[in-house]
Amino acid sequence: MCLHVTNLPDDVLSVIARLLAESDLASAVALKRCSRFKDLVTRQVENVEKSTDKEWRIAAAKIGARNVATMITDGLEHNTVLTKLHLDGGHHVNTFGAVAIAQALRNNAALKSLDMSFNYKTGYMGVAAIAEGLRGNGVLTELNLFDNTIGDRGAVAIAETLCNNRVLTLNIGANKIGRKGATAIAEALRGDAVLKNLDIGYNDIGGEGVAAIAEVLGNAGLTELNLARNGIDDACAVALASALRDNGVLINLNLDRNQISDKGAKVIGEALIVNRKLKTLILSYNNIRDEGANAIGKALTVNGKLKTLYLCHNDIGAESAKALASAQRGRVGPM
Numbered sequence: 001m002c003l004h005v006t007n008l009p010d011d012v013l014s015v016i017a018r019l020l021a022e023s024d025l026a027s028a029v030a031l032k033r034c035s036r037f038k039d040l041v042t043r044q045v046e047n048v049e050k051s052t053d054k055e056w057r058i059a060a061a062k063i064g065a066r067n068v069a070t071m072i073t074d075g076l077e078h079n080t081v082l083t084k085l086h087l088d089g090g091h092h093v094n095t096f097g098a099v100a101i102a103q104a105l106r107n108n109a110a111l112k113s114l115d116m117s118f119n120y121k122t123g124y125m126g127v128a129a130i131a132e133g134l135r136g137n138g139v140l141t142e143l144n145l146f147d148n149t150i151g152d153r154g155a156v157a158i159a160e161t162l163c164n165n166r167v168l169t170l171n172i173g174a175n176k177i178g179r180k181g182a183t184a185i186a187e188a189l190r191g192d193a194v195l196k197n198l199d200i201g202y203n204d205i206g207g208e209g210v211a212a213i214a215e216v217l218g219n220a221g222l223t224e225l226n227l228a229r230n231g232i233d234d235a236c237a238v239a240l241a242s243a244l245r246d247n248g249v250l251i252n253l254n255l256d257r258n259q260i261s262d263k264g265a266k267v268i269g270e271a272l273i274v275n276r277k278l279k280t281l282i283l284s285y286n287n288i289r290d291e292g293a294n295a296i297g298k299a300l301t302v303n304g305k306l307k308t309l310y311l312c313h314n315d316i317g318a319e320s321a322k323a324l325a326s327a328q329r330g331r332v333g334p335m
Contacts, residue, residue: 089118098126155181182209237264265292
């Protein structure tokens, strides 16, 4: 986006450009692309970029792991400012490394994607530091902390940062998060219509955690939600089904590897009759039998939006499977 200004003298423009450039790198870069501001902000932009790069170099030196430090510094050699940092499990980032990264995140207005998945040594303290560092970032849109053993305390810390950032995609799957952590995430979602993709699968959030997330689905802006393997039973399914009736945003829902049986499948089927937004529903590896499958099949004859349905590894008989397939041919996944 480019600002449109007319009839302002260069000295006034210079003050405006300097203030914006010094306060926010993203704004500075945007200003640099505007023909009238380009010459005025060049030096300010360069100063902010050098400061940001310096913070990342200091962080790289503190992390200790040579491959991590090299990745960061090499990235700075090829990019004026670091915008993506992917340090998945092969880099073995521990708590101290996470703290160093967190220090670089403070007042950083450039990093948009941070992937620290499969770093189980990061732990709660490291993630808490990352969460605190993100408070001053403001532009991060993707955060992947899959399998970092953050627990409830880490989830609570991350939840607090959602209110101060523009994160669009958050992956906190396989982190031993329970009811407390899930409830904190749900509370953050209550006032956040920005987050679009939440992966909280492979945790143990249980009934209360699922109910808390279901309660805010109507107000949240989520389009993708992964709740795979979270101990979701029929009671949880009822809460989710109620949310699905009122939700006009959610597109993809993953309930793989839970404990949903016919009762839960029936209420989900009833919700699908009303819901006109959901396109993908994954119910594989549950306890659904013919009665539940038939209820979902009935919903498919009415629902014209659901494009993909996965029901493999349930206990569905051949006749019910055929009925499902014929309900909407080409829209049902593996049985």
